[in-house]
Amino acid sequence: MSPDDLSGSTRRAFLGSATAATALTLASSAGAEQTPTMVHGPDPTKLAQLKTNPAAEPPSAPKPGDWTKPSAMAIPKEGYFQLEQGRYGPIFPRTPANYGFTIIAKIKPGREATVREYGGTIEKAVREQPDVLAPLRLHYLRWVIFDVGSGPHFMYQGIFDTDFDKYLEDAVALFVKTGINTVFVNLEGWPDDWKTNVPAVIKFFRDHQRPSFLEYGEYPYVSADEVKKALRVKGALSAMLDQMQ
């Protein structure tokens, strides 16, 4: 064993750039052979095919790439390149813009103002407890209401550092704790028994997730944790320089 990490992570950088290339190759070649059709739930047939075909094993998880090189990723309609089964459905890949979701649902008639008021609720929750949303490992959240002629719709877009499937129960627990869940009560399709039926809530998110077909990162694959670490180092360096005046 040798102390390292001063020399930099060449292997990781290499794998990071290779992953994007592999993913794009898969999009054009594997798509025809194995069109993923599963969106909302496990398909036993597909699982069986994957089980008996070792070649169908998905590529390993994307590795962090070279943050100095802006990167874009076009994503197939299904939202992933190759079906990888998560606990509750397919895994959506990490892109240069990290993980994320875009949940779009129609607002129940007459509830638009109620939904809008929740902006203030969340603002207050974060002000009172700044780390209240930390378990979601977010970069950014965007809540939007729009109407293209069929009534107001609510869009909940989040960019975060873990795949959608992994911490779903933690997210739902947090939504209940912070009251975020109650905004969903105003949306069509939200399960009536949401307080006791976590699987139904997870299904709602799965059913209303609209995967991106393009994502871009100016500093790709960088986690919020790494951004914060870099800014902390910058702050510490600045303080050190002050002391040397």
Place this chain on the structure above:
Amino acid sequence: MASQPPTMLEFDDIQHIVLTRVPAITGRYEFLSFGEPSRGRRWLAGIIEKIESAQAAAARMEAQNRWVSVAFTWTGLRALGLNEASLASFPEEFRQGMPARWQVLGDTGANHPDHWIEGISGPELHAIAILFARNATERQRSTQEHQAYLARTPGVKILSSLDIDAIPPFDYARDHFGYRDRLSQLEIEGTGIEPTPGSGPPIKAGEFILGYPDEDGPPVGLPQPDILSRNGTYMAYRRLQEHVGAFREFLRTHGDTPEEQEWVAAKLMGRWRSGAPLALAPDKDDPGLAADPQRNNNFTYAKSDPYGYATPLGSHIRRMNPRDTAVNMQRRRMIRRGATYGPPLAEDAPEDGVDRGVAAFVLCASLVRQFEFAQNVWINDPNFHELGNDRDPIIGAQDGTFDMTIPKRPVRRKIRGLPAFTTVRSGAYFFLPGIGALRYLATLSESGR
């Protein structure tokens, strides 16, 4: 109409394996397949009297020499004649079975179900009979008795079996790598079992036993009818081969002295092989601490070791129980049972290729929320705790492309390309019913009731 959940745990109906650790140093797992439903039910009807409840096991602990548990796969419940409506009320992951969940569990490469042994990966696996025995003589007697019973219940056959044996000396439980085991335990509300310090807050019984309130409130979505799910639990079986030769070679490669090798072994686990936790003994082993149940599990991480200088963020015990450094912990806990199998490899012997390892059970109320989460996130997520490219060093899906990060001042130590120290050799999902539910299953009518 659902009946009211009981307020007290029904110890006389819960199979002993859920709540009781018995003084066994040997045992045997038998994997069974039924023919016609009536034959499976006949076998079950005769075996029920051998299965002790938690209450009975506690009352006769000293007098008893063997303990039997029985559990069923989803196809096994069908093979007993359970009707389709009841079968459909079981959760998705249980219905699919463990082999179909290989991607979720990280069973890739050499761990893939295509390579599994024991002949239990298919729908013909219907049940497991678990025998824990006080000694080898008792195991032999019980095994012969079951053989004789099977001769009287034609149609029911053993697909495969596995003898389990504790590793000598029997002063405490250990695995083939030499790590002391069974140090961490849970406090389950209402069991009256005295927890050791550091076990964490009491956990609602419904997190492990169906029919009771869980951390989220009253139970919902239980398999139907209620009598079937009441006092039952789900049980994930994992047979993990331990590559002792490879493990020892790794320690020799990465540690110049015996002391440094022990240090590397401790960093992988989060405990010295004696069992002393790095959290309390960061610099050198402390066998006295290891042997003291009042101290050996009494620690947390968030304030004392946020960066993992003592207990690495990616070490086995910090992944499997992040304690105060993860949210929603009360809904992720699991009961672990099981034992080692295969002969120990002598300390100075080269790898002999013999299959040895751990054959364990994880018991929980939700396989997808508890067991599968642990596999998917704690064990195999390369980015757990923002590590980036690490998996569990002991039981993660290692293929030589992942690392082990050991935080250390001034610069962390990173071991590149960790080899696999374990391989999944087989596994299955079972439903372990309460005693009353076993009777219900044994008396199903031909119409599935």
